Amino acid sequence: MLSLSKKTDYALLALSYLTRTEPGRAVNTKEIAERYAIPMELLAKILQKLARADLLLSTPGPTGGYRLARSADQISVGEVIKVIDGPPAIIHCLKIAHNGCEQLDRCTIRRPLARINAKILQMLDLISLAEINRDEEGESAAITFMAGREPQARHRETARM
Numbered sequence: 088m089l090s091l092s093k094k095t096d097y098a099l100l101a102l103s104y105l106t107r108t109e110p111g112r113a114v115n116t117k118e119i120a121e122r123y124a125i126p127m128e129l130l131a132k133i134l135q136k137l138a139r140a141d142l143l144l145s146t147p148g149p150t151g152g153y154r155l156a157r158s159a160d161q162i163s164v165g166e167v168i169k170v171i172d173g174p175p176a177i178i179h180c181l182k183i184a185h186n187g188c189e190q191l192d193r194c195t196i197r198r199p200l201a202r203i204n205a206k207i208l209q210m211l212d213l214i215s216l217a218e219i220n221r222d223e224e225g226e227s228a229a230i231t232f233m234a235g236r237e238p239q240a241r242h243r244e245t246a247r248m
Contacts, residue, residue, distance in 0.1 A: 089207065095171045097125050098133050099219070102142070102167060106159040106220050113144075113152035133171065140170040155216075164219060165211030175211070177204045 091099075101119045108114055116134055120127040134153050138145040142162055143153045155162065168175055173182075178200050180188040188194070 089175055089177045091168065091175075092172050094129070094133055095168050097123070097130060098137060098167050098171050099164065099216075100125070101130060101134060101153075102137070102155070102159075102162070102216050103220055105143070105153060105155050106216050108154070111154065113146045113150070113154050115152035118152075137167070137170060140166075142166065142170065159217035159220065160215045162216045163212045164214045164216070165208060167216075168211060174208060175204075177207065 100123050104119050104122060105114055116127055116131045119125070119134075120130045134143060135145075137143045138153065138156075141156050144156045145151070145153055176182045178197070180191075180194075180197060181201060181204055188197075191197070
């Protein structure tokens with residue numbers, strides 16, 4: 088079953104918090120950790136990883152902290168998941184090397200499930216931080232897609248699934 092790790096959950100919470108702060112304000116790790124009751128050391132590692140992936144800007148010093156590197160509508164949920172956990176997979180064999188599967192020569196489900204997995208990844212890449220914040224604030228009942236990133240054959244592909 089596809090599910091987000093606790094680290095990804097914490098990363099999305101932190102990014103969501105940063106999305107709602109005033110533009111240009113750097114937020115320190117302690118503030119976010121206290122807000123969501125996240126272990127500060129773990130959150131610090133997560134935020135550093137997001138900064139190394141250029142999703143966050145880090146400002147050192149006593150008044151430093153983190154802020155979004157791009158606007159919230161330009162950062163996808165899929166990007167965050169991939170940075171923290173790597174690409175998600177609905178079946179285990181999509182996460183391991185091809186030669187690590189005992190059923191590879193006999194498997195009849197890997198390719199169809201890989202296509203479904205690709206569609207899930209595509210959808211995650213189309214949902215922005217801004218969108219999940221709108222949902223949290225009750226502004227939107229439906230998920231919309233990031234501007235300019237909707238798949239070209241979305242309606243045809245959705246109908247096949």
